[in-house]
Amino acid sequence: MLLLGIDVGTSSIKVSVVDASTRKNIVSAQYPETESAINSVKPGWAEQEPEMWWEHVQQAILKANATKKYDPKEIGAIGIAYQMHGLVLVNKQQQVLRQSIIWCDSRAVEIGDKAFSAIGEAKSLSHLLNSPGNFTASKLAWVKANEPAVYNEVHKAMLPGDFIAMKLTGDITTSISALSEGIFWDFKENKLSDDVFNYYGFSKDVIPAINPVFSEHGKLQASVAHILSLKEGIPVTYKAGDQPNNALSLNVLEPGEVAATAGTSGVIYGVSDELTYDKQSRVNTFAHVNHREDEQRLGVLLCINGTGILNRWVKNTFTPAISYSQMNDSHKKAPAGSDGLRVLPFGNGAERMLNNKIVGAHFHNIDLNLHSQEHVQRASQEGIAFAFRYGLDIMRENGMNPQVIRAGKANLFLSDLFAKSFVNATGVPVELYECDGSVGAAIGAGIGVGAYSTPKDAFADEKPLQLIEPTETKTFDKFYFDWKELLQKFI
Structure with missing residues:
Protein backbone atom coordinates (compact mmCIF):
# COMPACT_ATOMS: atom_id res chain seq x y z
CA MET A 1 0.00 0.00 0.00
CA LEU A 2 1.11 3.54 -0.76
CA LEU A 3 0.41 6.54 1.48
CA LEU A 4 -0.16 10.12 0.32
CA GLY A 5 0.92 12.97 2.58
CA ILE A 6 -0.11 16.60 2.03
CA ASP A 7 1.61 19.50 3.80
CA VAL A 8 -0.34 22.77 3.55
CA GLY A 9 2.36 25.34 4.18
CA THR A 10 2.27 29.11 4.16
CA SER A 11 4.71 29.31 1.26
CA SER A 12 3.59 26.33 -0.82
CA ILE A 13 1.96 22.91 -0.84
CA LYS A 14 4.15 19.83 -0.71
CA VAL A 15 3.02 16.24 -1.23
CA SER A 16 4.85 12.95 -0.80
CA VAL A 17 4.04 9.35 -1.67
CA VAL A 18 5.45 6.79 0.76
CA ASP A 19 5.61 3.00 0.60
CA ALA A 20 3.88 1.85 3.79
CA SER A 21 5.87 -1.38 4.06
CA THR A 22 9.34 0.17 3.77
CA ARG A 23 8.50 3.70 5.02
CA LYS A 24 10.53 5.00 2.06
CA ASN A 25 9.57 8.18 0.25
CA ILE A 26 8.98 7.39 -3.42
CA VAL A 27 8.50 10.92 -4.66
CA SER A 28 7.80 14.44 -3.42
CA ALA A 29 6.40 17.39 -5.33
CA GLN A 30 5.85 21.03 -4.47
CA TYR A 31 3.48 23.60 -5.92
CA PRO A 32 3.96 26.40 -6.70
CA GLU A 33 7.72 26.69 -7.22
CA THR A 34 7.65 30.32 -6.10
CA GLU A 35 6.41 31.23 -2.62
CA SER A 36 2.68 31.93 -2.23
CA ALA A 37 1.73 35.46 -1.31
CA ILE A 38 0.39 36.52 2.08
CA ASN A 39 -2.26 39.21 1.68
CA SER A 40 -1.79 42.07 4.14
CA VAL A 41 -4.24 44.91 3.45
CA LYS A 42 -3.57 46.49 6.87
CA PRO A 43 -0.54 46.44 9.19
CA GLY A 44 -0.52 43.24 11.22
CA TRP A 45 -3.03 41.46 8.98
CA ALA A 46 -2.20 38.25 7.14
CA GLU A 47 -4.64 36.30 4.97
CA GLN A 48 -4.58 33.62 2.29
CA GLU A 49 -7.28 32.24 0.02
CA PRO A 50 -8.30 28.67 1.00
CA GLU A 51 -9.35 27.87 -2.56
CA MET A 52 -5.77 28.73 -3.60
CA TRP A 53 -4.53 26.05 -1.20
CA TRP A 54 -6.94 23.55 -2.71
CA GLU A 55 -5.86 24.38 -6.27
CA HIS A 56 -2.22 24.03 -5.26
CA VAL A 57 -2.91 20.69 -3.51
CA GLN A 58 -4.38 19.32 -6.71
CA GLN A 59 -1.52 20.64 -8.83
CA ALA A 60 1.08 19.17 -6.45
CA ILE A 61 -0.58 15.73 -6.55
CA LEU A 62 -0.81 15.82 -10.33
CA LYS A 63 2.85 16.87 -10.48
CA ALA A 64 3.81 13.87 -8.32
CA ASN A 65 1.67 11.56 -10.47
CA ALA A 66 3.43 12.85 -13.59
CA THR A 67 6.76 11.41 -12.41
CA LYS A 68 5.36 7.92 -13.19
CA LYS A 69 7.29 6.56 -10.20
CA TYR A 70 4.20 4.92 -8.72
CA ASP A 71 0.69 3.86 -9.61
CA PRO A 72 -1.76 6.41 -8.08
CA LYS A 73 -4.34 3.64 -7.80
CA GLU A 74 -2.15 1.96 -5.15
CA ILE A 75 -2.53 4.86 -2.71
CA GLY A 76 -4.56 3.54 0.21
CA ALA A 77 -4.73 6.42 2.71
CA ILE A 78 -4.19 10.18 2.88
CA GLY A 79 -2.71 12.29 5.68
CA ILE A 80 -2.70 16.08 6.02
CA ALA A 81 -0.38 18.46 7.87
CA TYR A 82 -1.21 22.15 7.85
CA GLN A 83 -0.22 25.64 8.98
CA MET A 84 -1.64 26.03 12.48
CA HIS A 85 -4.12 28.52 13.99
CA GLY A 86 -5.74 29.68 10.72
CA LEU A 87 -9.48 30.30 10.48
CA VAL A 88 -11.52 28.99 7.54
CA LEU A 89 -15.27 29.69 7.38
CA VAL A 90 -17.77 27.95 5.11
CA ASN A 91 -21.53 28.09 4.61
CA LYS A 92 -23.93 25.16 4.36
CA GLN A 93 -22.95 24.67 0.71
CA GLN A 94 -19.30 24.34 1.83
CA GLN A 95 -18.43 27.59 0.07
CA VAL A 96 -15.67 29.71 1.59
CA LEU A 97 -17.07 32.91 3.09
CA ARG A 98 -13.87 34.96 3.32
CA GLN A 99 -10.12 34.59 3.06
CA SER A 100 -8.46 32.63 5.84
CA ILE A 101 -7.07 34.71 8.69
CA ILE A 102 -3.78 32.83 9.06
CA TRP A 103 -1.41 32.10 11.92
CA CYS A 104 0.71 35.28 11.78
CA ASP A 105 -2.24 37.69 11.62
CA SER A 106 -2.26 39.99 14.67
CA ARG A 107 -5.67 41.68 14.49
CA ALA A 108 -7.28 39.68 17.32
CA VAL A 109 -4.63 40.30 20.00
CA GLU A 110 -6.74 42.83 21.92
CA ILE A 111 -9.85 40.65 21.63
CA GLY A 112 -7.98 37.70 23.13
CA ASP A 113 -6.50 39.83 25.90
CA LYS A 114 -9.98 41.00 26.93
CA ALA A 115 -11.24 37.39 26.94
CA PHE A 116 -8.27 36.38 29.10
CA SER A 117 -9.26 38.98 31.70
CA ALA A 118 -13.01 38.31 31.49
CA ILE A 119 -12.73 34.53 31.82
CA GLY A 120 -10.05 34.97 34.47
CA GLU A 121 -6.36 34.48 33.95
CA ALA A 122 -6.05 31.62 36.43
CA LYS A 123 -9.05 29.78 35.01
CA SER A 124 -7.96 30.33 31.40
CA LEU A 125 -4.52 28.94 32.09
CA SER A 126 -5.65 25.98 34.18
CA HIS A 127 -8.46 24.95 31.79
CA LEU A 128 -7.34 26.15 28.33
CA LEU A 129 -3.60 25.97 29.16
CA ASN A 130 -3.28 29.29 27.30
CA SER A 131 -4.65 32.78 27.02
CA PRO A 132 -7.22 32.98 24.18
CA GLY A 133 -4.63 35.37 22.73
CA ASN A 134 -4.44 35.70 18.98
CA PHE A 135 -5.62 32.18 18.25
CA THR A 136 -8.43 30.83 16.08
CA ALA A 137 -11.28 31.44 18.53
CA SER A 138 -10.28 35.10 18.87
CA LYS A 139 -10.07 35.43 15.09
CA LEU A 140 -13.61 34.07 14.83
CA ALA A 141 -14.66 36.65 17.43
CA TRP A 142 -13.11 39.38 15.25
CA VAL A 143 -15.23 38.22 12.30
CA LYS A 144 -18.33 38.18 14.51
CA ALA A 145 -17.68 41.76 15.65
CA ASN A 146 -16.49 43.26 12.36
CA GLU A 147 -18.14 41.21 9.61
CA PRO A 148 -21.58 40.23 10.98
CA ALA A 149 -22.99 39.44 7.52
CA VAL A 150 -20.19 36.89 7.04
CA TYR A 151 -20.55 35.50 10.55
CA ASN A 152 -24.29 34.98 10.12
CA GLU A 153 -23.61 32.72 7.12
CA VAL A 154 -21.12 30.51 8.97
CA HIS A 155 -22.00 26.83 8.98
CA LYS A 156 -18.64 25.52 10.19
CA ALA A 157 -15.42 27.13 11.41
CA MET A 158 -12.33 25.05 10.83
CA LEU A 159 -8.57 25.01 10.55
CA PRO A 160 -6.70 24.80 7.21
CA GLY A 161 -6.23 21.01 7.34
CA ASP A 162 -9.92 20.48 8.06
CA PHE A 163 -10.71 22.53 4.95
CA ILE A 164 -8.46 20.45 2.67
CA ALA A 165 -9.97 17.23 4.09
CA MET A 166 -13.42 18.68 3.37
CA LYS A 167 -12.47 19.37 -0.25
CA LEU A 168 -11.18 15.81 -0.62
CA THR A 169 -14.06 14.03 1.08
CA GLY A 170 -17.06 16.35 1.42
CA ASP A 171 -17.02 15.67 5.18
CA ILE A 172 -16.10 18.24 7.82
CA THR A 173 -14.30 16.93 10.91
CA THR A 174 -11.81 18.15 13.44
CA SER A 175 -9.88 16.77 16.45
CA ILE A 176 -9.07 17.66 20.05
CA SER A 177 -5.56 18.55 18.91
CA ALA A 178 -6.93 21.04 16.37
CA LEU A 179 -9.49 22.47 18.79
CA SER A 180 -6.83 22.95 21.45
CA GLU A 181 -4.63 24.95 19.07
CA GLY A 182 -7.65 27.13 18.31
CA ILE A 183 -8.26 27.60 22.09
CA PHE A 184 -11.69 26.00 21.91
CA TRP A 185 -10.88 23.06 24.24
CA ASP A 186 -11.19 22.77 28.04
CA PHE A 187 -8.59 20.24 29.22
CA LYS A 188 -9.89 20.08 32.78
CA GLU A 189 -13.45 19.29 31.65
CA ASN A 190 -12.33 17.38 28.52
CA LYS A 191 -14.86 19.11 26.30
CA LEU A 192 -15.46 22.28 24.30
CA SER A 193 -14.88 25.25 26.58
CA ASP A 194 -18.12 26.70 27.95
CA ASP A 195 -16.15 29.77 29.05
CA VAL A 196 -14.86 30.55 25.55
CA PHE A 197 -18.15 29.86 23.78
CA ASN A 198 -20.21 31.81 26.31
CA TYR A 199 -17.87 34.80 26.43
CA TYR A 200 -17.59 35.12 22.66
CA GLY A 201 -21.25 34.22 22.07
CA PHE A 202 -20.49 31.36 19.69
CA SER A 203 -22.83 28.45 19.03
CA LYS A 204 -21.08 25.09 19.43
CA ASP A 205 -22.83 24.07 16.21
CA VAL A 206 -20.05 25.82 14.25
CA ILE A 207 -17.57 23.17 15.43
CA PRO A 208 -17.22 20.14 13.12
CA ALA A 209 -17.55 16.54 14.28
CA ILE A 210 -14.66 15.66 16.63
CA ASN A 211 -12.61 12.59 15.66
CA PRO A 212 -9.28 11.22 16.92
CA VAL A 213 -6.23 12.47 15.01
CA PHE A 214 -5.48 8.94 13.80
CA SER A 215 -8.89 7.95 12.46
CA GLU A 216 -11.07 8.22 9.39
CA HIS A 217 -12.00 11.80 8.50
CA GLY A 218 -13.98 10.92 5.38
CA LYS A 219 -13.48 9.10 2.08
CA LEU A 220 -12.27 10.53 -1.22
CA GLN A 221 -15.13 11.76 -3.38
CA ALA A 222 -15.57 10.24 -6.82
CA SER A 223 -15.29 13.60 -8.58
CA VAL A 224 -12.00 14.41 -6.87
CA ALA A 225 -10.65 10.90 -7.37
CA HIS A 226 -11.30 11.22 -11.11
CA ILE A 227 -9.41 14.52 -11.38
CA LEU A 228 -6.43 13.22 -9.41
CA SER A 229 -6.37 9.68 -10.89
CA LEU A 230 -6.85 8.19 -7.42
CA LYS A 231 -9.23 5.50 -6.21
CA GLU A 232 -12.64 6.61 -5.05
CA GLY A 233 -13.18 5.99 -1.34
CA ILE A 234 -9.58 6.33 -0.12
CA PRO A 235 -9.84 7.40 3.55
CA VAL A 236 -8.24 10.50 5.02
CA THR A 237 -6.86 8.95 8.22
CA TYR A 238 -4.70 11.69 9.75
CA LYS A 239 -4.80 15.47 10.23
CA ALA A 240 -2.43 17.50 12.38
CA GLY A 241 -0.94 20.97 12.63
CA ASP A 242 2.49 21.36 11.11
CA GLN A 243 4.36 21.47 14.43
CA PRO A 244 2.73 18.40 16.04
CA ASN A 245 3.24 16.69 12.68
CA ASN A 246 6.91 17.69 12.61
CA ALA A 247 7.31 16.28 16.12
CA LEU A 248 5.66 13.03 14.98
CA SER A 249 8.02 12.92 11.99
CA LEU A 250 10.99 13.20 14.37
CA ASN A 251 9.61 10.51 16.71
CA VAL A 252 9.06 13.14 19.41
CA LEU A 253 6.11 11.57 21.19
CA GLU A 254 7.03 10.98 24.82
CA PRO A 255 7.59 13.32 27.79
CA GLY A 256 10.92 15.14 27.65
CA GLU A 257 11.46 14.70 23.91
CA VAL A 258 11.93 17.96 21.98
CA ALA A 259 11.78 18.97 18.31
CA ALA A 260 12.64 22.18 16.47
CA THR A 261 11.87 23.70 13.08
CA ALA A 262 13.11 26.83 11.37
CA GLY A 263 10.91 27.48 8.34
CA THR A 264 8.88 30.64 7.75
CA SER A 265 8.46 30.67 11.53
CA GLY A 266 10.66 28.99 14.11
CA VAL A 267 9.41 26.52 16.71
CA ILE A 268 10.68 24.53 19.65
CA TYR A 269 8.15 21.84 20.56
CA GLY A 270 8.50 19.66 23.64
CA VAL A 271 6.26 16.87 24.92
CA SER A 272 4.88 16.79 28.47
CA ASP A 273 2.52 14.47 30.34
CA GLU A 274 1.28 17.28 32.60
CA LEU A 275 -1.30 20.02 32.04
CA THR A 276 1.44 22.63 32.02
CA TYR A 277 1.25 26.29 31.07
CA ASP A 278 3.28 29.50 31.12
CA LYS A 279 1.72 32.11 33.44
CA GLN A 280 2.32 34.81 30.80
CA SER A 281 1.20 32.55 27.90
CA ARG A 282 4.49 33.24 26.11
CA VAL A 283 4.72 29.57 25.21
CA ASN A 284 1.62 27.54 24.53
CA THR A 285 0.37 24.06 25.31
CA PHE A 286 -1.79 22.02 22.95
CA ALA A 287 -2.90 18.40 22.68
CA HIS A 288 -0.23 16.38 20.87
CA VAL A 289 -1.13 13.90 18.11
CA ASN A 290 -1.05 10.98 20.58
CA HIS A 291 -2.92 12.75 23.41
CA ARG A 292 -5.64 10.75 25.13
CA GLU A 293 -7.75 11.47 28.19
CA ASP A 294 -6.25 8.45 29.95
CA GLU A 295 -2.67 9.15 28.75
CA GLN A 296 -1.99 12.85 28.43
CA ARG A 297 0.55 13.96 25.83
CA LEU A 298 0.79 17.74 25.55
CA GLY A 299 2.89 19.67 23.08
CA VAL A 300 4.56 22.71 24.66
CA LEU A 301 5.17 25.08 21.77
CA LEU A 302 7.42 28.09 21.50
CA CYS A 303 6.82 30.00 18.26
CA GLU A 434 15.87 13.35 7.06
CA CYS A 435 12.48 14.81 7.91
CA ASP A 436 9.73 16.31 5.83
CA GLY A 437 6.23 17.47 6.73
CA SER A 438 4.52 15.76 3.83
CA VAL A 439 6.37 12.49 4.51
CA GLY A 440 5.33 12.74 8.14
CA ALA A 441 1.72 13.28 7.06
CA ALA A 442 1.93 10.18 4.88
CA ILE A 443 3.27 8.09 7.78
CA GLY A 444 0.52 9.58 9.95
CA ALA A 445 -1.99 8.29 7.41
CA GLY A 446 -0.38 4.88 7.74
CA ILE A 447 -0.83 4.97 11.51
CA GLY A 448 -4.46 6.01 11.06
CA VAL A 449 -5.22 3.24 8.59
CA GLY A 450 -3.56 0.58 10.76
CA ALA A 451 -0.41 -0.01 8.73
CA TYR A 452 1.64 0.44 11.94
CA SER A 453 0.67 -0.76 15.38
CA THR A 454 1.68 2.44 17.21
CA PRO A 455 3.12 5.85 16.31
CA LYS A 456 6.46 4.82 17.86
CA ASP A 457 6.49 1.70 15.69
CA ALA A 458 6.13 3.83 12.56
CA PHE A 459 9.46 5.58 13.27
CA ALA A 460 11.32 2.76 15.01
CA ASP A 461 14.16 2.64 12.44
CA GLU A 462 14.77 6.39 12.27
CA LYS A 463 18.43 7.37 12.68
CA PRO A 464 20.00 10.87 12.72
CA LEU A 465 21.98 12.08 9.73
Missing part, protein backbone atom coordinates in the same frame (compact mmCIF):
# COMPACT_ATOMS: atom_id res chain seq x y z
CA ILE A 304 8.95 32.77 16.75
CA ASN A 305 7.13 34.34 13.79
CA GLY A 306 10.21 36.01 12.38
CA THR A 307 12.75 33.34 11.36
CA GLY A 308 12.90 31.99 7.82
CA ILE A 309 10.83 34.92 6.60
CA LEU A 310 13.72 37.22 7.66
CA ASN A 311 16.22 34.95 5.92
CA ARG A 312 14.11 35.17 2.75
CA TRP A 313 13.86 38.96 3.03
CA VAL A 314 17.64 39.29 3.39
CA LYS A 315 18.25 37.06 0.38
CA ASN A 316 15.69 38.80 -1.83
CA THR A 317 16.83 42.26 -0.77
CA PHE A 318 20.61 41.89 -0.84
CA THR A 319 21.39 38.90 -3.10
CA PRO A 320 18.30 38.10 -5.20
CA ALA A 321 20.33 36.46 -7.98
CA ILE A 322 21.87 33.71 -5.84
CA SER A 323 20.41 30.56 -4.29
CA TYR A 324 19.95 29.96 -0.57
CA SER A 325 22.81 27.44 -0.75
CA GLN A 326 25.12 30.04 -2.26
CA MET A 327 24.06 32.58 0.33
CA ASN A 328 24.75 30.08 3.11
CA ASP A 329 28.29 29.69 1.76
CA SER A 330 28.94 33.40 1.22
CA HIS A 331 28.14 34.60 4.73
CA LYS A 332 30.84 32.37 6.17
CA LYS A 333 33.21 35.16 5.09
CA ALA A 334 31.96 37.22 8.06
CA PRO A 335 33.28 36.23 11.51
CA ALA A 336 31.20 34.81 14.36
CA GLY A 337 29.43 37.68 16.02
CA SER A 338 29.30 39.57 12.70
CA ASP A 339 31.71 42.24 13.94
CA GLY A 340 29.07 43.63 16.30
CA LEU A 341 26.19 43.81 13.83
CA ARG A 342 23.01 42.69 15.61
CA VAL A 343 19.64 41.79 14.10
CA LEU A 344 16.26 41.48 15.85
CA PRO A 345 14.22 39.18 13.57
CA PHE A 346 10.72 40.06 14.78
CA GLY A 347 9.13 41.52 11.64
CA ASN A 348 6.25 39.10 11.08
CA GLY A 349 3.42 40.18 13.36
CA ALA A 350 2.89 40.00 17.12
CA GLU A 351 5.32 37.67 18.88
CA ARG A 352 3.70 35.52 21.57
CA MET A 353 6.98 34.97 23.41
CA LEU A 354 7.30 38.79 23.64
CA ASN A 355 3.84 39.05 25.26
CA ASN A 356 2.16 39.61 21.88
CA LYS A 357 4.12 42.78 21.15
CA ILE A 358 4.79 43.83 17.57
CA VAL A 359 8.50 44.63 17.85
CA GLY A 360 9.48 44.63 14.18
CA ALA A 361 12.80 43.64 12.60
CA HIS A 362 15.81 45.84 13.38
CA PHE A 363 19.45 46.06 12.31
CA HIS A 364 21.75 47.60 14.94
CA ASN A 365 25.34 48.90 15.03
CA ILE A 366 25.79 49.14 11.26
CA ASP A 367 29.30 50.34 10.43
CA LEU A 368 29.24 51.58 6.83
CA ASN A 369 33.00 51.14 6.55
CA LEU A 370 33.07 47.61 7.91
CA HIS A 371 29.87 45.71 7.37
CA SER A 372 29.13 43.94 4.08
CA GLN A 373 26.23 41.91 2.74
CA GLU A 374 27.93 38.84 4.23
CA HIS A 375 27.77 40.48 7.66
CA VAL A 376 24.05 41.20 7.15
CA GLN A 377 23.40 37.60 6.15
CA ARG A 378 25.36 36.14 9.05
CA ALA A 379 23.98 38.57 11.64
CA SER A 380 20.46 37.73 10.50
CA GLN A 381 20.95 34.00 11.03
CA GLU A 382 22.68 34.64 14.34
CA GLY A 383 19.80 36.91 15.37
CA ILE A 384 17.36 34.11 14.63
CA ALA A 385 19.48 31.71 16.72
CA PHE A 386 19.47 34.23 19.59
CA ALA A 387 15.66 34.45 19.35
CA PHE A 388 15.55 30.66 19.77
CA ARG A 389 17.77 30.97 22.85
CA TYR A 390 15.47 33.63 24.30
CA GLY A 391 12.45 31.37 23.78
CA LEU A 392 14.19 28.26 25.07
CA ASP A 393 15.04 30.12 28.28
CA ILE A 394 11.30 30.74 28.75
CA MET A 395 10.66 27.02 28.26
CA ARG A 396 13.37 26.29 30.82
CA GLU A 397 11.54 28.55 33.29
CA ASN A 398 8.55 26.25 32.76
CA GLY A 399 10.45 23.02 33.41
CA MET A 400 11.41 22.02 29.86
CA ASN A 401 15.17 21.31 29.87
CA PRO A 402 16.09 19.40 26.72
CA GLN A 403 19.34 17.45 26.62
CA VAL A 404 19.10 17.11 22.86
CA ILE A 405 16.87 18.70 20.24
CA ARG A 406 15.78 16.86 17.07
CA ALA A 407 15.30 18.77 13.83
CA GLY A 408 14.83 18.02 10.17
CA LYS A 409 17.73 18.88 7.88
CA ALA A 410 15.62 21.41 6.02
CA ASN A 411 14.98 25.15 5.71
CA LEU A 412 17.40 27.11 7.94
CA PHE A 413 18.93 23.90 9.28
CA LEU A 414 20.36 23.39 5.78
CA SER A 415 22.71 26.23 6.69
CA ASP A 416 25.72 24.84 8.54
CA LEU A 417 26.35 28.31 9.96
CA PHE A 418 22.80 28.61 11.34
CA ALA A 419 22.83 25.09 12.80
CA LYS A 420 26.12 25.80 14.63
CA SER A 421 24.88 29.21 15.78
CA PHE A 422 21.72 27.53 17.11
CA VAL A 423 23.57 24.92 19.20
CA ASN A 424 26.16 27.42 20.46
CA ALA A 425 23.50 29.98 21.38
CA THR A 426 21.21 27.45 23.12
CA GLY A 427 23.94 25.19 24.51
CA VAL A 428 21.94 22.12 23.42
CA PRO A 429 23.13 19.49 20.88
CA VAL A 430 20.99 19.03 17.79
CA GLU A 431 20.33 15.78 15.95
CA LEU A 432 19.46 16.38 12.30
CA TYR A 433 17.17 13.92 10.53
CA GLN A 466 24.19 14.31 11.86
CA LEU A 467 24.86 15.33 15.46
CA ILE A 468 25.98 18.93 16.07
CA GLU A 469 27.42 19.69 19.49
CA PRO A 470 28.07 23.09 21.09
CA THR A 471 31.70 24.20 20.84
CA GLU A 472 31.63 27.97 21.48
CA THR A 473 28.99 28.52 24.14
CA LYS A 474 30.98 31.09 26.16
CA THR A 475 31.66 33.17 23.05
CA PHE A 476 28.04 32.97 21.95
CA ASP A 477 26.81 33.79 25.46
CA LYS A 478 28.58 37.13 25.12
CA PHE A 479 26.99 37.76 21.71
CA TYR A 480 23.58 36.67 23.03
CA PHE A 481 23.52 38.93 26.07
CA ASP A 482 24.58 41.86 23.88
CA TRP A 483 21.64 40.99 21.56
CA LYS A 484 19.25 40.54 24.49
CA GLU A 485 20.15 43.96 25.90
CA LEU A 486 19.07 45.50 22.58
CA LEU A 487 15.81 43.53 22.61
CA GLN A 488 14.94 44.74 26.12
CA LYS A 489 14.78 48.31 24.82
CA PHE A 490 11.81 47.34 22.63
CA ILE A 491 9.85 45.22 25.11
